Amino acid sequence: MTVTCTWLIIAIPVWGALSCIAGGAVVLISGYLPLGAIVLAWLGTVSAFVTRGAEAGIFFAAAALIMTVRHFPGLRGMARGTEPRHFRQ
Secondary structure, X not given: OHHHHHHHHHHOHHHHHHHHHHHHHHHXXXXXXXXXXXXXXXXXXXXXXXXXXXXXXXXXXXXXXHHHHHOHHHHHHHHHOOOOOOOOO
């Protein structure tokens, strides 16, 4: 998540930061780290397409796809109820 946020903030400062904040909010609300990572990556992709054009959008879409594949086991764990939830007592 940190690397993705860094790239988003460098490439599209305001919208990248907002995407990272949104991803963090998803983690705090849901407790699921994989879900927050996917949300921030895909929100960043949409932001890149809108603010920087197709080339940046395609770059970030590829990154978001990699992020989705890497977090797929966690997403599957969420669906099965085996993924640990953070920030819960």
